[in-house]
Amino acid sequence: MLCIGVIIVAAIVFVLISGIRIIQPYQQGLQIRLGQYIGRLNPGFNWVVPLITTVIKMDLRTQVLDIPKQEVITKDNSPTNVDAIIYIKVINPEKAYFEVTSYHMATIALAQTTLRSVIGDMELDEVLYNRDRINGRLRDILDKATDPWGVKIEAVEIREVDPIGTVKAAMEEQTSAERRRRAAILLADGNKRSAILEAEGAKQAMILRAEGSRQSKILEAEGTRVSRILEMQGQAQALRLMALGSAPLDKKAITVLSLDTLAKMSNGQATKIIFPFEISKVIEQSAKYLGATEETVGELGKPTDVNSLVGQPDDVLGKIPNPDELRAEVATIEDQLKKDLEDTATTATSLKKKMPDAQHDVVHHDAGPDLK
Known part of the structure; x- marks a missing residue:
């Protein structure tokens, strides 16, 4: 009796323990008793009537489903292998369990057929370049179709678009031809820009040479003018000093200077001597100077007589610039030349700006398809 x-x-303890159900935080339990849906079980510890109650645990986390690779014919009859991944989430556990046998398999099968339909309405280039558009269309279509199942399509991503061998070879050839075309365009554009820059450089060099030659001639002419002015003013001053110095000389002094000149001429090596004056007059004046006659020779004139004969020095020679005035005039010339150089640089810059832009932007787009 004790054993019984x-x-x-x-047995009673085992039955009671079998009624314990632990629901995880990311799960939702569905309680079915004797073929009748009773209600949900919240996460944590739950106890149900044992032996006659079945608890279905539904995962409410986002799940990733892999759509197998399949061959799809595009609108332009290009066979292409395409696969994708889908992110789904159960938002209504009752519908996900009671409305469809297996929402995983149903979602994958529906995604395969929808993907084939969407890709079949597009050309291969559109498939390669408009993945975001394809993803959006697939998400909208699948989300609408799976809504009665209590499943939400969170995202659809095309993972790989792989054209078959012949199509891929043709695309690679097209990519190679496009790259050769772009290289030829870039080379021609570079040669054009180089020729334009060369011509522009030659033009600027000619302008600078012409400007330099002009400025050099201006400086040379100005220097010659200043040099001649200074030379003539020096000669004028020398003549003026000679005139002022010779004014008080009398005939005796002139006679002595003439004899001194004859002595210097006689010391030369020449065999023929030409006298620019009458020698008898010199001898006569010399005799008078030595006392052969008592007649006294008067003076030629006084220093003040020169002004009456040749005029005032300032009237005859003009204003003679001093060194400071000459330096100021040279500085003025240098400033004018500097201003001319600045005007030339400004003119060259404006001419360069007016030239049409030789650089043409080449549209850098990847003509080759992304074969990932």
Whole structure:
């Protein structure tokens, strides 16, 4: 009897323990008793009627489903292998369990057929370049179709678009031809820009040479003018000083200077001497100077007589610039030349700006398809 009682107690304990259900935080439990849906079980510890109650645990986390690779014919009859991945989430556990046998398999099968339909309405180039558009269309179509199942399509991503061998070879040839075309365009554009820059440089060099030659001639002419002015003013001053110095000389002094000149001429090596004056007059004046006659020779004139004869020095020679005035005039010339150089640089810059832009932008787009 004791053994039977222990067995009965153990059986009762086992039955009670079998009614315990632990629901994880990311799960939702569905309680079915004798073929009738009773309700949901919240996460944590739950106890149900044992033996006659079935608990279905539904995962409410986002799940990733892999759509197998399949061959799809595009609108331009290009066979292409395409696969994708889908992110889904159960938002209504009752519908996900009771409305469809397996929402995983149903979603994958529906995604395969929808992907084939969407890709079949597009050309291969559109498939390669408009993945975002394809993803958006697939998400909208699948989300609408799976809504009765209590499943939400969160995202669809095309993972790989792989054209078959012959199509891929043709695309690679097209990419190679496009790259050769772009290289030829870039080379021609570079040669054009180089020729334009060369011509522009030659033009600027000619302008600078012409400007330099002009400025050099201006400086040379100005220097010659200043040099001649200074030379003539020096000669005028020398003549003026000679005139002022010779004014008080009398005939005796002139006679002595003439004899001194004859002595210097006689010391030369020449065999023929030409006298620029009458020698008899010199001898006569010399005799008078030595006392051969008592007649006294008067003076030629006084220093003040020169002004009456040749005029005032300032009237005859003009204003003679001093060194400071000459330096100021040279500085003025240098400033004018500097201004001319600045005007030339400004003119060259404006001419360069007016030239049409030789650089043409080449549209750098990847003509080759992304074969990932």
